[in-house]
Amino acid sequence: MRKRHSYQPMPTSTDVTRREFVKLGAASAVAGGIVLGVPSVADTQQPPIPAPPETNIGEFMKVPKGKHALPGPFPGRVVEVKDPRSLVDDKIDAKVVADMFERGVRTLTGKDMKQSYGLLFEPGDVIGIKVNPVGPPLINTHIELTQAVVKWLIDNRVTPDHIFIWDRFDYMLKDAGYTPDQFPKGVRLEGLQTMDETGNTWKDAKGNHVSLDNFDKDVFYFAKGIVGKNVRGYKDDEFYLNQHVFNGEYSYFGKLLTKQLTRIVNLAAFKNTGAGISMATKNMGYGSLCNTGRLHAPLFFNVCTEVLAAPAIREKLVLNITDGLRGQYDGGPDKNAQFVYANHSLYFATDPFALDMICHRQLVAKRKEMGVAANENPRFTDYLHYAERLGLGIANPEKIDYVKV
Amino acid sequence: MRRWMLVVLAIVMGAAGTALAQRPLGDEGLLPPDGFSGAWMKTGPLKVFTSADLYGYIDGGAEAFLEIGFEQLTVQKYRDGANELTVELYRMTDPTAARGIYVARCGKETPDPALRERHTASRHQVLLQRDRYYLVLNNTAGGAANAPILAKAAQVMVAKMPADAQVPALALLPQAGLVPGSARLFRGPVGLQAVFTLGDGDILQLGGKITVVSGDYKDAATGATTLIVAEYATPSAAAAAFKHLKANLDSYLKATSSSDVRLVFQDYEKKFGAVTLTGRRLEVRLHLTKPPA
Numbered sequence: 001m002r003k004r005h006s007y008q009p010m011p012t013s014t015d016v017t018r019r020e021f022v023k024l025g026a027a028s029a030v031a032g033g034i035v036l037g038v039p040s041v042a043d044t045q046q047p048p049i050p051a052p053p054e055t056n057i058g059e060f061m062k063v064p065k066g067k068h069a070l071p072g073p074f075p076g077r078v079v080e081v082k083d084p085r086s087l088v089d090d091k092i093d094a095k096v097v098a099d100m101f102e103r104g105v106r107t108l109t110g111k112d113m114k115q116s117y118g119l120l121f122e123p124g125d126v127i128g129i130k131v132n133p134v135g136p137p138l139i140n141t142h143i144e145l146t147q148a149v150v151k152w153l154i155d156n157r158v159t160p161d162h163i164f165i166w167d168r169f170d171y172m173l174k175d176a177g178y179t180p181d182q183f184p185k186g187v188r189l190e191g192l193q194t195m196d197e198t199g200n201t202w203k204d205a206k207g208n209h210v211s212l213d214n215f216d217k218d219v220f221y222f223a224k225g226i227v228g229k230n231v232r233g234y235k236d237d238e239f240y241l242n243q244h245v246f247n248g249e250y251s252y253f254g255k256l257l258t259k260q261l262t263r264i265v266n267l268a269a270f271k272n273t274g275a276g277i278s279m280a281t282k283n284m285g286y287g288s289l290c291n292t293g294r295l296h297a298p299l300f301f302n303v304c305t306e307v308l309a310a311p312a313i314r315e316k317l318v319l320n321i322t323d324g325l326r327g328q329y330d331g332g333p334d335k336n337a338q339f340v341y342a343n344h345s346l347y348f349a350t351d352p353f354a355l356d357m358i359c360h361r362q363l364v365a366k367r368k369e370m371g372v373a374a375n376e377n378p379r380f381t382d383y384l385h386y387a388e389r390l391g392l393g394i395a396n397p398e399k400i401d402y403v404k405v
Numbered sequence: 406m407r408r409w410m411l412v413v414l415a416i417v418m419g420a421a422g423t424a425l426a427q428r429p430l431g432d433e434g435l436l437p438p439d440g441f442s443g444a445w446m447k448t449g450p451l452k453v454f455t456s457a458d459l460y461g462y463i464d465g466g467a468e469a470f471l472e473i474g475f476e477q478l479t480v481q482k483y484r485d486g487a488n489e490l491t492v493e494l495y496r497m498t499d500p501t502a503a504r505g506i507y508v509a510r511c512g513k514e515t516p517d518p519a520l521r522e523r524h525t526a527s528r529h530q531v532l533l534q535r536d537r538y539y540l541v542l543n544n545t546a547g548g549a550a551n552a553p554i555l556a557k558a559a560q561v562m563v564a565k566m567p568a569d570a571q572v573p574a575l576a577l578l579p580q581a582g583l584v585p586g587s588a589r590l591f592r593g594p595v596g597l598q599a600v601f602t603l604g605d606g607d608i609l610q611l612g613g614k615i616t617v618v619s620g621d622y623k624d625a626a627t628g629a630t631t632l633i634v635a636e637y638a639t640p641s642a643a644a645a646a647f648k649h650l651k652a653n654l655d656s657y658l659k660a661t662s663s664s665d666v667r668l669v670f671q672d673y674e675k676k677f678g679a680v681t682l683t684g685r686r687l688e689v690r691l692h693l694t695k696p697p698a
Contacts, residue, residue: 090528090549137546138529232460232468232471233456233457233458233459233460233467233468233471234457234458234460234461235455235457235458235461236457239458239461243461274595274598274599275598275599275602293460330510330512331466331510331512332466333466334463334466336510336530337527337529337530337543338510338511338512338525338527338530338532339512340529370512370513371513371584371586371587372512373587373589373599373600373621373631375598375599375600375601375602376673376674377601377602377655377657377673378657378673379602379655379657
């Protein structure tokens, strides 16, 4: 039986035990220092761990939740629709995918497509469809799924100019085949920013990044002391700026999210990143704002929780679909064809954290099946439990209502 | 300065400049030439990435390369009509680094009879390792008809590479009971993380220098276990790593017994692990169903 969860206030330091705190930190350094507090090390037998970077998760959680806030109307409910006809001879069948999409939405909501639309959206909404274009043609969000979502919206009288298909980088959309001819006239395709691979044309006449104005300096994810300078793997700080637009302690959200979109549909890919996954929460957590390179080492997975807690996402993200027509169980997050397999599934949820937990477990099972090392340390899903404690979703597998059709 | 000296200096500098200009970019000399296997021609610029900017090419996956020992990546696209092929040639620091990356990424190998080197092939991709080179050939458009060109391009390239070399660390793994294809090589926490989490950071103090090997074992007596072996430069370095591990054991692992040369812990699945220090060597046995004797 599904359990309904109402909004829970943000945890205080007394809500989080030392053990929980260490686990949070272990996932990738730790999150929510301000909110969670820093327990004394002296009263435990555990060795000291580095102090967590202070973030503005507390500010996010102070904002009261609205009608459409995460985890949405179906906390902990995850629907998997599997159809072997969806991918045959390495080709996607668009009709089958469209049918799977409808079955998934109807099963998730218990309503027909029109009623489902009315449940998740409001008249006049400007709707963003966040895709993952990394790794085409194998492991990106398939265009056939995106087309099915667009059709559903238009069938419900959303005008094409109120639909934005977006990712962080414009060139990646194009590389993955997201071009205007694939969608009804008027549907917008937008990258939050440009990145010049040659490194020569990303600055304007004033020396600023050409995408500087695409980001909202009033809406940000803050991580104290974590800056985009001397970040390992970047040739120099100029190269970092080219890719990340800003390099200070602030990661600004795209204006598309803060000024234009009123609802978001998240279409993630089904793949691993190391021993964890890069699916629904990471697609949003790292795809909605700039200056993220600095966050990987100290915060990594916890960004996937804390950025989704920001009202700019939390109040707008109404539907998550993980595109598991193909899956990649190792070698991610980049495309690695050797580990790509036909999975024939789409996964649906309003709760992205429950969705990621189900998909994480499936990917671990696949790794075992294929004889790939599967590190099952709980730290790789700690960020999902952290989200549950913040009232953003359900991560406890025993509380997740997983339905397979 | 005399006038003739200036002239000589100009000639020398000019010659040096010309040599520099003619020097192949990256490992350009190993790439298939224009027109190989019919009408395949280079398209787009040759791209060369070093350890300083590898993230610009493989954001999210670069750390594994940097940790085990990466020198340079050369990328070139080829086109024949609508078909496209992408060559990624990773020059690692040594053959062990190249093998380490390869075995971490090859999965269950599906060989192509046309290739002799350590490799795996599919219609989408060929992964191959020889000497200190790790080669990735992508059938970018994905068409099945285009797949045979991957092996042909690989053949052209391996013919120009040095002969393959031994990977000494693999000899640290006992062969009895070793699951074929399970051996892994790593030199830091990113590589270790794929196998098991013993703690945060460089918990085994490998520093990107010490090569660790791991393998899976199946044995009637102990069931399925994993063995990790690290051999340090000196006994004191091994002892320091052991001490560091004991002091910083992952919070999801509970030490059940400990001495100067041995640590036994229970993991989150209620299975046991044992770390043993012997001279320069540190051995970690994982996934034991019973506490070790």
